[in-house]
Amino acid sequence: MDSHYSVLMNALSTLTPPQLSDLIASISALFQRHNRRLVSLLSSPALFSLTLRYLESLSLHHKSLLIGKHLLSNLAHFSHFMHTKTSAPSYSSSNMKLRDLDAVLLLLLFCELRQNDPSALEVEPSKWRTVVCNYYVHNTMLTFSSMAVSDIEVLNKFIVLSTKFLKFIGVIDCDGNPKEGKEVAAAAAVVVALPSVQVHGGGKECVICKEEMKQGRDVCKLPCTHLFHWMCILPWLRKTNTCPCCRFRLPSDDVSGEIERLWEVLIKIGSGSNSFF
Ligand SMILES: [Zn+2]
Ligand SMILES: [Zn+2]
Incomplete structure (x- = not known):
């Protein structure tokens, strides 16, 4: 078929x-x-x-x-x-x-x-x-x-x-x-609406910069639930609409x-x- x-x-x-x-x-x-x-x-x-x-x-x-x-x-x-x-x-x-x-x-x-x-x-x-x-x-x-x-x-x-x-x-x-396909940026409207969450229990690593996300810090949560430093994920999403961990795709324009x-x-x-x- x-x-x-x-x-x-x-x-x-x-x-x-x-x-x-x-x-x-x-x-x-x-x-x-x-x-x-x-x-x-x-x-x-x-x-x-x-x-x-x-x-x-x-x-x-x-x-x-x-x-x-x-x-x-x-x-x-x-x-x-x-x-x-x-x-x-x-x-x-x-x-x-x-x-x-x-x-x-x-x-x-x-x-x-x-x-x-x-x-x-x-x-x-x-x-x-x-x-x-x-x-x-x-x-x-x-x-x-x-x-x-x-x-x-x-x-x-x-x-x-x-x-x-x-x-x-x-x-x-x-x-x-x-x-x-070619890499496309995540839609700006979607990025602006991403939630900020507090890290509970430190020790988790941000896969972009390889540094720890410290307890109590505000980080970005993608819809696939993966967390990143805001300073790391924002430039990333300006280049591509996929999650660095699991390749989940965010909407693009x-x-x-x-x-x-x-x-x-x-x-x-x-x-x-x-x-x-
Ligand atoms: Zn980072
Ligand atoms: Zn992910």
């Missing part, structure tokens, strides 16, 4: 029935929101050409970044229901600009259309809206706007979509493991770094070793 798919399925299988139905309700709401955006985009020639012009102005890198953010909001959605003790508010599609959301929805629809019918867009651009509209009405919309869609279909569509984006973004390899982090969370949850959450 596809490894991306099985990671997501394993994570899903840890949910209790009420959690699962909450997740399904929230995915349905997300799909409906996207559906509504697409319908207004396709039914307004002005909005359509505005979005098209915006898309054309973006570089390939910027387009992948948009798809990455979109995927991230999907994954964040997913992992939100998996653990209650999340260390930071992650990306959500609500903090994506409407113009960017429109652009990414249209871009994905173009990709899907081209996959199904490679020559469909070989008409003059003024006809693109009609072509995309027809495709949408006959394929995508029917699947989601009808009330008869079952919970399983919603979940399945969500997983298939997430898997597709993951492959497109390419930060997860074909075995479903995060590629050893980097899109591909965040995809890798959430993916690792899902793998851990699915394998039953989600002790941090």
Whole structure:
């Protein structure tokens, strides 16, 4: 079986029935929101050409970044229901600009259309809206706007979509493991919110400077419960978002770094070793 798919399925299988139905309700709401955006985009020639012009102005890198953010909001959605003790508010599609959301929805629809019918867009651009509209009405919309869609279909569509984006973004390899990505700094908002705790019973060593953390001293506690001198951990987290002891990842502001982090969370949850959450 596809490894991306099985990671997501394993994570899903840890949910209790009420959690699962909450997740399904929230995915349905997300799909409906996207559906509504697409319908207004396709039914307004002005909005359509505005979005098209915006898309054309973006570089390939910027387009992948948009798809990455979109995927991230999907994954964040997913992992939100998996653990209650999340260390930071992650990306959500609500903090994506409407113009960017429109652009990414249209871009994905173009990709899907081209996959199904490679020559469909070989008409003059003024006809693109009609072509995309027809495709949408006959394929995508029917699947989601009808009330008869079952919970399983919603979940399945969500997983298939997430898997597709993951492959497109390419930060997860074909075995479903995060590629050893570049080092990214921990998100400033997360670092600021790290708790300070007093050392009880000295003798513990700070692994960064190898010196003892003295009894009664205020030190930094990471979510994985490892302790460090503040003066040691702050410069460390400006360079990398992983714990020096156990490589636990803190959230970052980097899109591909965040995809890798959430993916690792899902793998851990699915394998039953989600002790941090
Ligand atoms: Zn230290
Ligand atoms: Zn740690």
